[in-house]
Amino acid sequence: MLELLDSELLRRALAEVVLLGVVCGPLGVWILHLRHTYAAESLAHAMLPGLVLASLAGAPLVLGAAGGIIAAALLIALAARDRRIGSELAVAVTVGALFGLGVALALAPDTPAKLSELLFGDPLGASYGDLAVAAGLGLVVLVALGAGGRALRVTAFDAASARSLGVSPGRTSGALLVLLGVAIVASVQGLGNLLVLALLVAPAAAALRASDRLAVQLRLAALLGALAGVGGMELSYVADVAAGPAVALVACAFAVLASLWPGRRDGVVRRGPIEGLAGGR
Amino acid sequence: MTLIDVSGLVTGYGNGSPALSGVTFALGEGQALAVLGPNGGGKTTLLRVLLGELPVLAGSCRVAGRPAYVAQSGRARLDFPVSALDVVLMGAYARTPAWRRLRRAERTRAHAMLERVGMDAQAGQRFGALSGGQRQRVLIARALLQDAPLLLLDEPFTGVDRTSEAGLLAILDELRAEGRGLLVSTHDIEHARRWDLVLCVNGAQVAFGPPADALTAHALHATYGEEMVSIDGETVAVHSHGCG
Numbered sequence: 001m002l003e004l005l006d007s008e009l010l011r012r013a014l015a016e017v018v019l020l021g022v023v024c025g026p027l028g029v030w031i032l033h034l035r036h037t038y039a040a041e042s043l044a045h046a047m048l049p050g051l052v053l054a055s056l057a058g059a060p061l062v063l064g065a066a067g068g069i070i071a072a073a074l075l076i077a078l079a080a081r082d083r084r085i086g087s088e089l090a091v092a093v094t095v096g097a098l099f100g101l102g103v104a105l106a107l108a109p110d111t112p113a114k115l116s117e118l119l120f121g122d123p124l125g126a127s128y129g130d131l132a133v134a135a136g137l138g139l140v141v142l143v144a145l146g147a148g149g150r151a152l153r154v155t156a157f158d159a160a161s162a163r164s165l166g167v168s169p170g171r172t173s174g175a176l177l178v179l180l181g182v183a184i185v186a187s188v189q190g191l192g193n194l195l196v197l198a199l200l201v202a203p204a205a206a207a208l209r210a211s212d213r214l215a216v217q218l219r220l221a222a223l224l225g226a227l228a229g230v231g232g233m234e235l236s237y238v239a240d241v242a243a244g245p246a247v248a249l250v251a252c253a254f255a256v257l258a259s260l261w262p263g264r265r266d267g268v269v270r271r272g273p274i275e276g277l278a279g280g281r
Numbered sequence: 282m283t284l285i286d287v288s289g290l291v292t293g294y295g296n297g298s299p300a301l302s303g304v305t306f307a308l309g310e311g312q313a314l315a316v317l318g319p320n321g322g323g324k325t326t327l328l329r330v331l332l333g334e335l336p337v338l339a340g341s342c343r344v345a346g347r348p349a350y351v352a353q354s355g356r357a358r359l360d361f362p363v364s365a366l367d368v369v370l371m372g373a374y375a376r377t378p379a380w381r382r383l384r385r386a387e388r389t390r391a392h393a394m395l396e397r398v399g400m401d402a403q404a405g406q407r408f409g410a411l412s413g414g415q416r417q418r419v420l421i422a423r424a425l426l427q428d429a430p431l432l433l434l435d436e437p438f439t440g441v442d443r444t445s446e447a448g449l450l451a452i453l454d455e456l457r458a459e460g461r462g463l464l465v466s467t468h469d470i471e472h473a474r475r476w477d478l479v480l481c482v483n484g485a486q487v488a489f490g491p492p493a494d495a496l497t498a499h500a501l502h503a504t505y506g507e508e509m510v511s512i513d514g515e516t517v518a519v520h521s522h523g524c525g
Contacts, residue, residue: 033361147379147380148379150371150374150377150379151374151379153363153367153371154371154374156358156361157357157358157361157363157368157371157408158352158356158357158358158368158371160350160352160353160356160357161350161351161352161357161420163332163333163334163350164332164347164348164349164350164427164433165371165372165374165375165427166347166374166375166376167374167375211362212362212407213362214362214363217362
């Protein structure tokens with residue numbers, strides 16, 4: 001463990017993944033409670049063309065990710081306007097097309113970018129600038145989650161009554177998806193657009209399994225996200241495997257271990273991590 | 282003071298075709314109105330337009346202030362980690378800025394509201410672990426904390442045992458006596474007979490007025506059609522769940 005702190009490169013990478021874990025954990029709790037796992041997966045995949053184009057242009061990946069997510073959101077909204085298609089099919093077709101476009105661009109003979117870095121991230125490649133951007137975006141996400149906690153609570157618990165309680169469930173869900181996009185953009189350097197989903201969903205799924213108190217779930221998910229970062233970096237160092245996948249594996253291990261946790265005594269069926277990972281649409 | 286004033290109302294969903302039409306009624310302070318109708322007849326649609334969730338396609342719909350809404354308790358997420366007290370405190374959210382903690386006084390009032398509906402002993406219990414009748418009482422306590430002059434209740438007796446039902450009816454009578462307006466959607470004709478006014482709907486308004494005037498055999502047949510049976514001389518609607 002201490003070896004990780006000897007090298008500036010490793011210290012920066014460790015700070016990056018711990019930071020992402022602290023941000024993605026509580027955000028993931030709300031994503032699971034509002035059942036937006038499918039949207040999280042879709043948004044993460046849909047930004048690939050933006051990443052490839054940013055890489056080709058030599059622009060920061062964070063800009064490519066932001067552009068990719070905005071383009072995906074616009075295309076999904078456009079396709080979903082056709083009632084014959086519907087929103088789920090619109091998401092599936094748009095995301096499939098964008099992901100295919102991204103892979104085609106990345107694998108073109110003239111493209112110098114490494115597709116694997118975009119898909120799986122490279123925390124060891126994080127600069128101080130990347131770290132600062134991730135910290136800034138992460139802070140925005142955490143502050144917004146704190147300010148919107150009551151609206152999220154009402155929307156997740158009783159959307160039918162939300163308006164009479166002064167909450168718009170549509171706006172609240174929309175705002176959560178915007179925060180999700182911001183978190184994915186912040187995570188792209190460290191975890192890439194595929195592995196970020198593990199850090200968003202797995203620590204949160206473990207926290208939901210381990211506690212039936214919301215405040216505990218939010219804090220525990222942040223802690224498990226940070227521990228996944230530390231454990232993943234250590235695993236990467238010891239086993240000589242790529243850092244991003246190692247972080248994702250440790251995060252998912254938390255979810256699997258938590259699924260072995262005994263059920264609630266009150267007999268209410270709890271939503272387990274496996275359902276959360278499967279989409280919870 | 283008039284709490285609801287609806288005239289010639291036509292409302293519907295996104296496709297533009299009306300789901301409920303020709304509705305005209307008014308509700309004042311201290312009055313209770315039962316909305317009676319079959320599944321899909323427009324009861325929940327009426328509540329949603331009163332809450333401002335559905336558009337007024339024609340006519341007018343005026344509601345004094347923001348009403349408190351008690352949805353069917355089955356529509357709340359039972360697996361969401363909130364206690365009965367947490368649920369009641371949601372009634373104070375609209376008057377508390379997002380950046381400010383809920384005041385201690387709100388917490389004290391929330392306990393008082395739970396006490397009023399006989400649920401303060403269960404304040405710390407998870408909402409999802411309560412019985413159907415207990416959940417309904419907690420949702421009414423939340424509406425009381427909102428301190429709204431008008432309460433809209435969507436089938437509050439669905440899934441509630443007879444003992445809890447009697448307790449809920451007593452609470453509703455108290456609220457009416459305090460001067461609050463109540464609009465209660467129900468399938469139960471016997472409940473409807475208890476209230477000051479009855480509105481029968483089945484895609485359109487069938488009848489409105491005091492129970493003696495509105496609950497005629499003709500009106501009930503137009504409201505429920507073939508879903509009526511006669512038991513010991515009493516006319517009864519045969520179905521009892523779902524939302525209109």
